[in-house]
Amino acid sequence: MTEQPQLSFFARLWLAFLCFWRVLVSRPFAQAVHPLSAAYDAGTLGAGTSAPALPKPEPKPEPKKPEPVALPPEREHASALALMSMLQREGRLIDFLQENVASFSDAEVGAAARIIHEGCRKVVRQYLTLQPVLPDSEGARVAVPVGFDAQRIRLTGNVAGQPPYSGSLKHHGWVTTEVKFPSVSPAMDPRVLAPAEVELA
Template identity: 35%
Template structure:
């Protein structure tokens, strides 16, 4: 019964609106003749966000390749150290570590999270970000905390990885095989 009342009310409203509004009357006439009052809207594809072309190479591989190319990092990590003395390993590691540090400085410009000497007493504020502080010891209390700095942490001030321009076939190659000819 309620649906009948709604239709009756709609008919009364349409009658008076058609009586006083010519445009509405014309639209009603088109509907009664089976023609849509307004043309079907043209389907417009939603504006898509610009697609970023994803490199076939993961950024971690690009970083590892830079560490290998500039510091021979993968070589020293994968080298069997059994046949070398501690002095030989230390001498080789010194060069690799120095060159790895140069790569990290260029790519990330690392700096300490806290500018205090290790062993200093530091304050951890209430509402601290857990990504910035790793608390050890008695953590049952509520912040703010005071504690001894065990490690100052590291944070990148930039991330400027080299752009890889190779093909998909070489996406997982960290260092190409070197072949001397002639």
Template identity: 75%
Template sequence: MTEQPSISFFARFWLAFVCFWRIWFDQAFAQAVLPVREADKAGTLPTATPPAELPAVAEQPKATPVAAPTPVAPPPPEREHAPALQLLSMLQREGRFIDFLQEDVAAFPDADVGAAARIVHEGCRKVVRQYLSLEPVLPQTEGDRVNVPAGFDAQRIRLTGNVAGQPPYNGALKHHGWVTTAVKFPSTSPAMDPRVLAPAEVELS
């Protein structure tokens, strides 16, 4: 049943005034209103149907709060650069590379420096050949004329001299470059401190 709209006080006042006088002068209207009056006295006058109760809304389950991921702390510099430190350690072990660089060679004659350089060269070359695979960037021999095409890789080819205009270029190969094709470093134990490039040596007597 459609709920009847509510009537304001002034509307009800005006309706009572009109009905009052119409009942006096209109017998048919009075005859029609009489059953309503009798029903109201008997308490059988229908009342407005209360609005239907809205169905209860099922309570939505509360979302389980998701814990923010714990930020991962960056590794310390010695762990982040452990492979580079490992290579430096191997160069020191095989070729005394760090000892050579830390030495003030200006105080020694050229013959002594040359003899020391041979030892360093032999050991460092051994490490590089054992753990790294190297190839020239360009296969030509130094001094050959080479063509540099458009869209060349600037990381692999560096232009020097009178660089003007747009590629392709043509020039003399001054150095063929090097590129690493394989790295074969051995794994190291996390318990080892990568900062220790060479332990101190103590000879007991």
């Protein structure tokens, strides 16, 4: 018969501490230990007696991660709606786009475009910092290197073979280097791009 290893005082102290709390919090563990305690008190549990197997603690279920709540479209795109609201407030852009200008004369369209341009330009300069993608002047000869960024440079015309390419710059492009949009208050409805105006007599 294999002799049981002798436990040191500190090992027994630690075991007593663990068993104390397991008995308090686990009913199956307490029910499994109780017969051992009774047998030891009765003198029927000796050093060579095999103790009955204790039940394995049931695995605790992992807490479910809360699923992300999908924002309504008006909240998900609140910044874009806020920009449209500012373009309407400063440049009447939405009013202009909703108009049927086919019946307007070129002079009328030109006069309206001047006002819209001034207001919309003010908004863009206030909240966005823009720089050209390529610094060259339009019409200049530019080189397109190997591994160029297709999001920043779009090739047109007779595109054949592999880069590097050389071509004429038709538009220098724009890239935003800084965005300074104000935060949209949750109390505001971002769908309202411009309130109705009622003049009281």
